[in-house]
Amino acid sequence: MSAIPAPLLSATVTLLIAFFYFYTGFRVGNLRAKHNIKAPACSGHPEFDRAYRVQPNTLEQMGIVLPLLWVATFYPIPWAWIAPLAAFVWLCARIVYMRGYMADPDKRITGAMMTGVCDLILLLLAIGGIALAWHGALA
Amino acid sequence: MSAIPAPLLSATVTLLIAFFYFYTGFRVGNLRAKHNIKAPACSGHPEFDRAYRVQPNTLEQMGIVLPLLWVATFYPIPWAWIAPLAAFVWLCARIVYMRGYMADPDKRITGAMMTGVCDLILLLLAIGGIALAWHGALA
Amino acid sequence: MSAIPAPLLSATVTLLIAFFYFYTGFRVGNLRAKHNIKAPACSGHPEFDRAYRVQPNTLEQMGIVLPLLWVATFYPIPWAWIAPLAAFVWLCARIVYMRGYMADPDKRITGAMMTGVCDLILLLLAIGGIALAWHGALA
Numbered sequence: 001m002s003a004i005p006a007p008l009l010s011a012t013v014t015l016l017i018a019f020f021y022f023y024t025g026f027r028v029g030n031l032r033a034k035h036n037i038k039a040p041a042c043s044g045h046p047e048f049d050r051a052y053r054v055q056p057n058t059l060e061q062m063g064i065v066l067p068l069l070w071v072a073t074f075y076p077i078p079w080a081w082i083a084p085l086a087a088f089v090w091l092c093a094r095i096v097y098m099r100g101y102m103a104d105p106d107k108r109i110t111g112a113m114m115t116g117v118c119d120l121i122l123l124l125l126a127i128g129g130i131a132l133a134w135h136g137a138l139a
Numbered sequence: 140m141s142a143i144p145a146p147l148l149s150a151t152v153t154l155l156i157a158f159f160y161f162y163t164g165f166r167v168g169n170l171r172a173k174h175n176i177k178a179p180a181c182s183g184h185p186e187f188d189r190a191y192r193v194q195p196n197t198l199e200q201m202g203i204v205l206p207l208l209w210v211a212t213f214y215p216i217p218w219a220w221i222a223p224l225a226a227f228v229w230l231c232a233r234i235v236y237m238r239g240y241m242a243d244p245d246k247r248i249t250g251a252m253m254t255g256v257c258d259l260i261l262l263l264l265a266i267g268g269i270a271l272a273w274h275g276a277l278a
Numbered sequence: 279m280s281a282i283p284a285p286l287l288s289a290t291v292t293l294l295i296a297f298f299y300f301y302t303g304f305r306v307g308n309l310r311a312k313h314n315i316k317a318p319a320c321s322g323h324p325e326f327d328r329a330y331r332v333q334p335n336t337l338e339q340m341g342i343v344l345p346l347l348w349v350a351t352f353y354p355i356p357w358a359w360i361a362p363l364a365a366f367v368w369l370c371a372r373i374v375y376m377r378g379y380m381a382d383p384d385k386r387i388t389g390a391m392m393t394g395v396c397d398l399i400l401l402l403l404a405i406g407g408i409a410l411a412w413h414g415a416l417a
Binding site: 143150156177181195198201205 | 405
């Protein structure tokens, strides 16, 4: 794994995340048609309502993960591949979240907690990388 | 066009996209005042409701397009300018979408379909660029 | 300040923004539990409703600020540190906005106006940087 440059790993995970997010939006559109919910209405059937929460929730999470991933990629700690790995685990957590939420809103908790742990790991990695870079710039 | 570096083209399109998005938010604020809809309420008049859907829908789309554009810019296929061109067409599609949606929610479909086609092109470009980069890294 | 490279300043502000946004989401989750608002419902208590508007509003703003900040960082005007400084002031404006909004929705205006001014400054900086880069590429 260390033979592959970390930016390529991060770009690959970013691509997978964008694809997953594209898919969550595609499902909302499909369920809008299936349950005949006309825009601009954004609710009307429990299945649609849940899918409609998964999509923006994923976008909200991307607003945390993508900036932290790329800060940690450009200002890495010595093991630069940990950041894209954490983002990949985050993506898996989002899939667990989506499957749980669609089955039952109460079952979204496992995925949401996994998501939160990955957020925190990426936050610590980005803080570590930025701290190292400031240390280097001020030395 | 090939004389201009692809990252500069992508940065220019990113600037235009950010400006367009800024404008969609500005319109929501204006219509909130015009129809006297007090925050935190987010609906109350059909014109406001439609504008209020255009803005987050644009943000949602940006969550797909900007990551794919920049993955495809940093890991380009040989014709690197196709990615910023696709993102520029996407921006035009968003303007078609906005104008259609404001006239009649059913008329948003043309712009939405053009948007989806641009999303798919950017996805394929990013997949192609990443595949080439992995091929190079593993060779 | 000019001794620190502008990309490191921008990355540091990006990290702070991602952390702030993480915090706005954390508060929504906490208030959801406090007021016992079960997903997928997204309203039910004024305090929750306001917190629930602050979070996506922050994300919406990030969709403007982060692309402009990074365009202005990679294509800087001579004083490259102005862009991360404007983004840092923007972050302070978001904190003013959040505190105002939670106290009373009408009190969000000060923070919202400060936010808008920072948006405009970043837009002008990005336009200036891109114009300089096009000038250089075409010269």
